[in-house]
Structure formats: C-alpha cells, structure tokens
Amino acid sequence: xxxxxxxxxxxxxxxxxxxxxxxxxxxxxxxxxxxxxxxxxxxxxxxxxxxxxxxxxxxxxxxxxxxxxxxxxxxxxxxxxxxxxxxxxxxxxxxxxxxxxxxxxxxxxxxxxxx
Amino acid sequence: xxxxxxxxxxxxxxxxxxxxxxxxxxxxxxxxxxxxxxxxxxxxxxxxxxxxxxxxxxxxxxxxxxxxxxxxxxxxxxxxxxxxxxxxxxxxxxxxxxxxxxxxxxxxxxxxx
Numbered sequence: 001x002x003x004x005x006x007x008x009x010x011x012x013x014x015x016x017x018x019x020x021x022x023x024x025x026x027x028x029x030x031x032x033x034x035x036x037x038x039x040x041x042x043x044x045x046x047x048x049x050x051x052x053x054x055x056x057x058x059x060x061x062x063x064x065x066x067x068x069x070x071x072x073x074x075x076x077x078x079x080x081x082x083x084x085x086x087x088x089x090x091x092x093x094x095x096x097x098x099x100x101x102x103x104x105x106x107x108x109x110x111x112x113x114x115x
Numbered sequence: 116x117x118x119x120x121x122x123x124x125x126x127x128x129x130x131x132x133x134x135x136x137x138x139x140x141x142x143x144x145x146x147x148x149x150x151x152x153x154x155x156x157x158x159x160x161x162x163x164x165x166x167x168x169x170x171x172x173x174x175x176x177x178x179x180x181x182x183x184x185x186x187x188x189x190x191x192x193x194x195x196x197x198x199x200x201x202x203x204x205x206x207x208x209x210x211x212x213x214x215x216x217x218x219x220x221x222x223x224x225x226x227x228x
Contacts, residue, residue: 004157031214042119043158043202043218056215091157095214103148104216106157 002026004107006092012113018080021110025074025094031055032075033095033104034067038088046090049075082114117141119219121203126225127193135188135201135222143208148216149177149188150202158202162188190224198226 005024013019025032034046046065047057051072060067064083069075079086089111093104118140127133139147146165150158164170164179164186176189190197200221207215 033214033216035216035218042220043204043216045215045217048214059215103160103163104214105160106150108155108157 004092004094004105006090006107006110008110009108010111010113012115013082014115015084016081018078019082019112021077021079021090021092021112023075023077023092023107025092026105029094029096029105030072031095031097031104032069033093034075034077035091035093035106036088037091037109038085043091046077079112082112084114087112087114117207117217119203119205119217121201121219121222123220124223124225126227127190129193129195129226129228131193132189132191133193133224135190135203135224137186137188137203137219139184139186139203139205139217139219141205141207141217144181144205145208146206147177147179147186148204148206149175149186150204152200152202152221154200161201193226195226195228198224200224 007022032049035043037043045059048055049069052069066078089109091109092107095102095104121137149161152158162177169178174191179186200223202221203219204216
C-alpha cells in the first residue's frame with residue numbers, strides 16, 4: 001500500500017512569490033491534515049479536512065494560506081504571497097475513519113525555503 | 116495553554132535501554148502518541164496510549180499517567196538504527212473533532228557503539 005506522498009520535496013522561492021504544495025493521502029483515508037515545522041520549533045497543526053470539508057482550520061497562520069481538497073482526495077496548500085517566515089517543512093498526514101480516532105500517517109514533507 | 120516538554124537530546128550505548136520522558140499540559144486530552152523521525156523522512160508511528168499504564172510492542176514500550184500529565188517511551192536492546200528524533204504528541208479534544216495533534220519539539224537520540 002502506498003503511503004502519503006507530497007510534492008515537491010523541496011521548493012525555493014523568493015519573497016512575494018506563490019507556491020503550491022500537494023499532498024496525496026493514503027487511498028481511502030477520509031481525514032487529511034497539514035502540519036508545519038519551522039526551523040528549531042515543534043511540528044504545529046495547520047488544518048484538518050474530513051473528505052472535502054474543512055473540519056478544523058484553527059492553525060492556519062493567516063489568509064495568505066489557502067488549503068483545498070476538491071473531491072476529497074488529494075489536497076493542495078497554496079501560500080500567496082510567500083514571506084520569509086513561511087520557510088519550514090510542511091507535512092501532510094492522513095488517517096482512516098470519520099471520527100479519525102486512529103493513528104495519523106505522515107508524508108515525508110515539503111521543505112519550503114523563502115528567500 | 117498547550118505545552119509539551121521532552122528532553123532535547125539524549126545519548127545511549129548500543130544494546131542498552133533508554134527512557135525518553137514527556138510531560139504535557141493541554142486543554143484537552145484524547146490520547147498520546149509517540150513517533151520516530153529519521154532526518155529528512157516522515158514521522159512514523161510507534162505507539163499510542165489513551166488509558167493509564169504500559170503498552171508494550173517488541174523493543175518499544177510506552178507508559179502513560181493522565182493524572183500526572185506524563186508519558187515515557189522505553190527503548191530496549193538499542194540498535195544503531197534507533198538513532199533518530201522521537202516525537203511526543205497529544206491528541207487534542209475539540210468540539211468539532213478529536214484529531215489535532217500537539218507535538219513536543221522532539222528528542223534527538225544518538226546511539227553509540
């Protein structure tokens with residue numbers, strides 16, 4: 001069974017540009033999460049989808065971040081315009097079940113560098 | 116507030132036993148997870164505790180005391196490949212769902228021959 005995949009693995013952009021990160025969850029997993037790890041800090045929750053609906057977006061830092069999950073399969077996270085403080089590793093995770101009370105499987109992350 | 120504390124770094128010898136502690140103060144609690152993460156790779160699930168006590172899985176065991184806000188991960192018969200970061204994460208309880216994970220900063224474990 002394929003795991004959670006993320007694309008790209010690395011992205012280097014300049015301040016003010018736009019970047020779109022993609023996550024493909026494990027097939028059949030209704031729950032999809034985005035997390036972020038800024039250099040030297042802990043992994044922090046950004047948002048949670050159940051199928052195509054945003055269940056919890058309390059961790060989204062500001063309106064420069066837009067997450068979508070059209071069709072309830074893969075998800076994209078767009079940062080527009082990117083700022084220096086957006087640099088970090090963006091992880092996607094997925095889990096089974098409507099209530100989601102199970103382990104979350106993580107992808108390898110996208111390392112974003114904003115110059 | 117939400118706070119999860121674990122040691123930043125630990126070292127141990129191959130074949131030995133190491134215990135990684137985690138203390139937490141969170142607004143809600145619906146389980147505690149331990150993940151292993153090798154550099155540049157995805158965090159991988161190790162264990163889950165929601166009730167007090169010890170959960171054993173091969174060389175790895177995890178303990179939880181909810182009243183003390185405390186957990187530990189015990190690694191036995193250490194191998195070189197166990198050198199990694201170990202992440203303690205609490206699943207928050209929120210009115211709209213029960214899934215958000217709150218992570219500690221991780222403990223970097225170095226296993227030496």
